Amino acid sequence: MPAKYEQQTSKSKEFHYRARKVLPAGVSYFIRFFEPYPFYVNWAQGSKLKDVDGNEYTDFWMGHYTHILGHSPQNVIAAVSEQIQHGTHYGVSHELEVMLAEKIVTMVPCADMVRFCNSGTESSMYAVRLARSFTGKNGIVKFEGGWHGGYDPLHKAVKPPFEMSASSGLVDEALKDTIIVPYNDLNGVIRKTDDHEIAAILIEPVLGAGGCIPANREFLKGLREFCDDRQILLIFDEIITGFRLAPGGGQEYYGVIPDIAIFGKILGGGFPIGAVTGKREIMERMDPMLFERPSFSFQGGTFTGNPTSLVAGLEVLKSLEDGQIIHDLNRRGERLRKDLQEVFSSSTIDVNVTNAGSLFCTHFTAEPVNDVHAVFRADRRRLLDYHLKLIEKGIFFLPTHSGALSTVHSEEELQHLLVESEKYVKSLKS
Ligand SMILES: Cc1ncc(COP(=O)(O)O)c(C=O)c1O
Incomplete structure (x- = not known):
C-alpha cells in the first residue's frame, strides 16, 4: 500500500x-x-x-453483502429501537418468528416451512444434517470454489490449490463424505458422483466468494433433473443471492426450485441470522412430534429466533417483496x-x-x-x-x-x- x-x-x-x-x-x-x-x-x-x-x-462491501438498503436504514432502526424496548432476547416462542416465517414462505418458492438460526454457517450445517436425515444417505456434493461457512464437511475446495487442506484441524473423518465437483459443468458432476450414495447437492446459484460467477441456467436445470433422477436433494445456498437476485432469491431468478434453501445476510436486516427453509415433508424431520429419535433431525440454539434480528429482517423483506x-x-x-x-x-x-x-x-x-x-x-x-x-x-x-x-x-x-x-x-x- x-x-x-x-x-x-x-x-x-x-x-x-x-x-x-x-x-x-x-x-x-x-x-x-x-x-x-x-x-x-x-x-x-x-x-x-x-x-x-x-x-x-x-x-x-456492504457488511459482507448484507445491507441491500444501505447501512442503518431508517425503517430498520425504528423497528429495532421499538423492539428492544419490549425485550432483546426472549428465549421462548414469539410473534415475530411466525410473521417472518410467513413472509419468507410467501416470497421463496421452495419454502413451505422455516427454521431460524444465527449465521449462514449454522444454516449450512443444519441443512446438511437435515438432508442426511431425510435421505438416510451420507454423501454431500459441493462445488469447487463454493463457500458455505466454516462447517467442517463443507470446508473443502474453497480456493485452489484444492489438494491442500483449507485449515488445519479439519479431520479426514469429517470430510470423507464430501464430493467435490466442477461448477457450471453438468457432465463433470455426473462423472464425479457416479459411484457415490448422495444425500444432497449443495450449490450457490452465484459463486459468491468464488468470484461472483453466475450459474448457467441450463446447468442448474440439468442439475435439478439429475437430482430428481437419482433421488438426491438439491440445496441452494442463497446466503448471498437470497432476497437479492429476486424477492424469491436465485431460485426465482433462474426458475429452478431446490428442495432446501438456506439464507442469512440480507434476511437479518444487519443483525445476525441464518435460516433453513424447504419442502414440508423434509422440514418436518425437525418436528419431534412427528419424528422421534432416531429419525428426528436436531436444530436449535440459545439465540435462534432472536427478536432483534427478526424485526430487522421483517422490515427489509417488506421493502423488497414487491x-x-x-x-x-x-x-x-x-x-x-x-x-x-x-x-x-x-x-x-x-x-x-x-x-x-x-x-x-x-x-x-x-x-x-x-x-x-x-x-x-x-x-x-x-x-x-x-x-x-x-x-x-x-x-x-x-x-x-x-x-x-x-x-x-x-x-x-x-x-x-x-x-x-x-x-x-x-x-x-x-
Ligand atoms: C454463500 C455463503 N454461504 C455461507 C456463508 C456463511 O455465512 P456466515 O458468514 O454468516 O456464517 C457465506 C458467508 O459469506 C456465504 O457467502
Whole structure:
C-alpha cells in the first residue's frame, strides 16, 4: 500500500498495533485483514463508512453483502429501537418468528416451512444434517470454489490449490463424505458422483466468494433433473443471492426450485441470522412430534429466533417483496458492469467484469470467467493493487472481493468508481 494510505490512517495504525496483541491478525475474521493494516471503522450510514481518522469511504462491501438498503436504514432502526424496548432476547416462542416465517414462505418458492438460526454457517450445517436425515444417505456434493461457512464437511475446495487442506484441524473423518465437483459443468458432476450414495447437492446459484460467477441456467436445470433422477436433494445456498437476485432469491431468478434453501445476510436486516427453509415433508424431520429419535433431525440454539434480528429482517423483506427495488438494482448492476468493462476495454489491460444482478467482480484476465480456476488464474495481485488504490480514493471493496450495489449508492458514487478505475488503468499504461 503506498505511503498515502498510512498518512491518512495513523489512528487505524495505532488501533492495529493494539488489536494484534488481543485479536489474531488484529481482526475478527481473517478476510478483513489487508496489508499493511485495515482501517478501523466507527460509523456507518447509507452508502458510507467512516474510519477512526475521519476518512469517509463509499462502501461496496456492504457488511459482507448484507445491507441491500444501505447501512442503518431508517425503517430498520425504528423497528429495532421499538423492539428492544419490549425485550432483546426472549428465549421462548414469539410473534415475530411466525410473521417472518410467513413472509419468507410467501416470497421463496421452495419454502413451505422455516427454521431460524444465527449465521449462514449454522444454516449450512443444519441443512446438511437435515438432508442426511431425510435421505438416510451420507454423501454431500459441493462445488469447487463454493463457500458455505466454516462447517467442517463443507470446508473443502474453497480456493485452489484444492489438494491442500483449507485449515488445519479439519479431520479426514469429517470430510470423507464430501464430493467435490466442477461448477457450471453438468457432465463433470455426473462423472464425479457416479459411484457415490448422495444425500444432497449443495450449490450457490452465484459463486459468491468464488468470484461472483453466475450459474448457467441450463446447468442448474440439468442439475435439478439429475437430482430428481437419482433421488438426491438439491440445496441452494442463497446466503448471498437470497432476497437479492429476486424477492424469491436465485431460485426465482433462474426458475429452478431446490428442495432446501438456506439464507442469512440480507434476511437479518444487519443483525445476525441464518435460516433453513424447504419442502414440508423434509422440514418436518425437525418436528419431534412427528419424528422421534432416531429419525428426528436436531436444530436449535440459545439465540435462534432472536427478536432483534427478526424485526430487522421483517422490515427489509417488506421493502423488497414487491420486487421493484430488486429489479431496479439488477438493472443498475448490469449497467455498472458494462460501464466498468468499457473503462477497462479502453486500456491495454485485459479485464473481465462478471456480475449477477447487483453483485459484480473485476477479474484481471482475458479468458472467460466461468469457474474458480479462471478466477485464480487471473492476476490477483493486480486486483489487490486496484482495490487498495481505490481505498486511497475513498472507495471501499474488501480487497480482492466482489462488490454489491445497494439502493443508497448514488449515480455520483458510481461515476466516481468509474473515474477512479479509469485513472487506475491509465496509471498502468504510463
Ligand atoms: C454463500 C455463503 N454461504 C455461507 C456463508 C456463511 O455465512 P456466515 O458468514 O454468516 O456464517 C457465506 C458467508 O459469506 C456465504 O457467502
